[in-house]
Amino acid sequence: MKxxxxxxxxxxxxxxxxxxxxxxxxxxxxxxxxxxxxxNFASPAIxxxxxxxxxxxxxxxxxxxxxxxxxxxxVGFAAWWYISPCITSGCSAIFSKQNVITKMKFPVSVLPxxxxxxxxxxxxxxxxxxxxxxxxxxxxxxxxxxxxxYYAFCAFMFVxxxxxxxxxxxxxxxxxxxxxxxxxxxxxxxxPVLWPAAFSGYPFMTFIMKLNPVYYIVQGYRDxxxxxxxxxxxxxxTIYFWVVVVVLFFLGSSLMYHFKHKMVDML
Amino acid sequence: xxxxxxxxxxxxxIYTLKQKDKSKKKTYFYALKDISFEVKKGDTVGILxxxxxxxxxxxxxxxxISEYDEGTMDIxxxxxxxxxxxxxxxxxxxxxNINVKGALLGLSKKKIQEIKDKVIDFAELGDFxxxxxxxxxxxxxxxxxFSISLALDPDIIIVDEALSVGDKGFAQKCxxxxxxxxxxxxxxxxxxxxxxxxxxxxxxxGMWIEGGRLKEFGEINEVCDHYAEYVDGLNALDEKTKxxxxxxxxxxxxxxxxxxxxxxxxxxx
Numbered sequence: 082m083k084x085x086x087x088x089x090x091x092x093x094x095x096x097x098x099x100x101x102x103x104x105x106x107x108x109x110x111x112x113x114x115x116x117x118x119x120x121n122f123a124s125p126a127i128x129x130x131x132x133x134x135x136x137x138x139x140x141x142x143x144x145x146x147x148x149x150x151x152x153x154x155x156v157g158f159a160a161w162w163y164i165s166p167c168i169t170s171g172c173s174a175i176f177s178k179q180n181v182i183t184k185m186k187f188p189v190s191v192l193p194x195x196x197x198x199x200x201x202x203x204x205x206x207x208x209x210x211x212x213x214x215x216x217x218x219x220x221x222x223x224x225x226x227x228x229x230x231y232y233a234f235c236a237f238m239f240v241x242x243x244x245x246x247x248x249x250x251x252x253x254x255x256x257x258x259x260x261x262x263x264x265x266x267x268x269x270x271x272x273p274v275l276w277p278a279a280f281s282g283y284p285f286m287t288f289i290m291k292l293n294p295v296y297y298i299v300q301g302y303r304d305x306x307x308x309x310x311x312x313x314x315x316x317x318x319t320i321y322f323w324v325v326v327v328v329l330f331f332l333g334s335s336l337m338y339h340f341k342h343k344m345v346d347m348l
Numbered sequence: 349x350x351x352x353x354x355x356x357x358x359x360x361x362i363y364t365l366k367q368k369d370k371s372k373k374k375t376y377f378y379a380l381k382d383i384s385f386e387v388k389k390g391d392t393v394g395i396l397x398x399x400x401x402x403x404x405x406x407x408x409x410x411x412x413i414s415e416y417d418e419g420t421m422d423i424x425x426x427x428x429x430x431x432x433x434x435x436x437x438x439x440x441x442x443x444x445n446i447n448v449k450g451a452l453l454g455l456s457k458k459k460i461q462e463i464k465d466k467v468i469d470f471a472e473l474g475d476f477x478x479x480x481x482x483x484x485x486x487x488x489x490x491x492x493x494f495s496i497s498l499a500l501d502p503d504i505i506i507v508d509e510a511l512s513v514g515d516k517g518f519a520q521k522c523x524x525x526x527x528x529x530x531x532x533x534x535x536x537x538x539x540x541x542x543x544x545x546x547x548x549x550x551x552x553x554g555m556w557i558e559g560g561r562l563k564e565f566g567e568i569n570e571v572c573d574h575y576a577e578y579v580d581g582l583n584a585l586d587e588k589t590k591x592x593x594x595x596x597x598x599x600x601x602x603x604x605x606x607x608x609x610x611x612x613x614x615x616x617x
Contacts, residue, residue: 095454097451097456097457098451098452098454101447101448101451101457102448102451102452105437105440105444105447105448105451106437108439108440108444109437109438109439109440110439112439112440112480113439180433180434180435181434181435181452182413183408183413183434184413184429184431184434184435185411185413185428185429185431185434185435185452185453186411186412186413186427186428186429187452188454342414342415343415345408345413345414346363346414346415
């Protein structure tokens with residue numbers, strides 16, 4: 082419990098540091114290329130186009146639950162492309178900053194948050210594209226869209242908790258990063274991003290799929306936009322999700338707390 | 349005596365070494381062994397020693413970045429390791445890097461604005477300030493990095509060979525600045541350098557670390573003389589005896605059994 086308080090306190094007291102690091106890392110990424118910010122919008126747009134060509138046109142998906150395939154998939158991808166890069170780069174959150182932590186006294190536990198904040202900006206770019214596409218398909222904002230804010234918060238807390246855990250584990254065993262990178266490909270298909278991740282006729286399998294916390298987030302984004310539902314419509318899922326997040330956060334911060342001074346020796 | 353700012357008592361640091369033949373068994377190595385000293389407020393300690401004798405490890409311990417394995421350490425005040433190139437982002441301009449490094453060092457937005465002009469003044473980079481740092485020469489980079497670090501206001505300043513890159517003029521400027529800060533605000537400085545001249549002029553107390561042990565701690569000129577004698581003596585030896593002496597020293601630092609605190613102890617603790 083001490084460790085959880087320690088991590089939360091350190092993150093809150095360094096909030097300016099977190100935002101500043103995230104901001105300048107984004108800026109550095111943009112300086113790298115000539116068009117900069119343009120790519121933050123263009124690369125997700127091109128990806129959406131690819132999947133739409135393959136699955137929407139090529140494989141003749143009709144869409145799910147009465148929603149055409151392209152808007153259905155875009156909303157799923159919007160959530161996925163926040164979660165996925167956060168998980169992969171969250172693993173190396175501490176490791177990639179080794180030149181900083183070996184050379185100055187630095188609150189290591191804020192590093193996972195910097196990654197999540199940085200990716201959140203990219204997520205907002207993606208959401209902008211998604212919303213423009215939804216307008217083109219004739220979906221207009223209503224009060225239920227506010228649920229997106231809640232689910233974005235869910236996603237942030239989930240990736241932050243996971244990144245806390247995996248970033249310390251990566252410091253102990255570099256293999257963790259490779260493992261997570263490979264598992265991400267699997268996770269894409271275990272989540273309802275490209276398909277509803279439901280097995281008609283096998284309710285047990287569908288139940289298993291729902292144990293994946295990403296399911297809750299992706300489905301939540303869709304519920305808010307298409308189905309006029311709030312998180313109160315899924316009380317069991319909501320409780321389950323937050324239990325998972327709290328457990329991950331607890332594990333992550335206790336590891337972080339125990340190893341905070343050992344990081345330098347683990348490199 | 350209780351007016352010290354830094355007090356080390358029997359501090360040791362143990363590293364794990366891999367075996368040459370890739371066997372699973374690990375050996376443990378004393379990077380520092382049984383270091384004890386006291387430093388008073390306002391002192392400038394020059395740390396001397398040959399390569400691999402544990403100077404940088406000591407600087408990591410003193411700045412609180414790394415943890416020691418044995419002994420006790422008591423530090424009163426905020427300490428900071430002056431590092432030059434860390435935290436500089438190659439893509440960003442010098443001016444933006446002041447913000448980046450300031451934030452990394454944990455300064456508030458207001459504080460960064462306050463120090464900015466001072467840093468720009470001190471670094472003397474001219475219009476290069478608005479160029480990306482990747483276009484800087486190594487000397488310019490260290491100028492910028494050092495200037496930002498100096499703008500910090502710690503009680504204990506630790507400088508680990510940070511001045512060996514820039515030109516003589518800038519190094520002297522930094523030394524003068526640090527001496528001014530030390531005298532005016534009564535700061536404590538640990539200065540690690542291989543340049544005996546700089547150490548003699550700048551420091552008041554000398555510390556000589558050899559093979560992970562504290563060999564001498566006392567008046568700066570005495571320690572410098574003994575150290576210079578030792579280095580000359582080492583150089584005068586022929587290759588074979590020198591190698592034998594180094595091997596002997598290395599063996600002394602090896603630890604057979606595992607240190608008392610293992611991985612699982614750390615997890616459970």
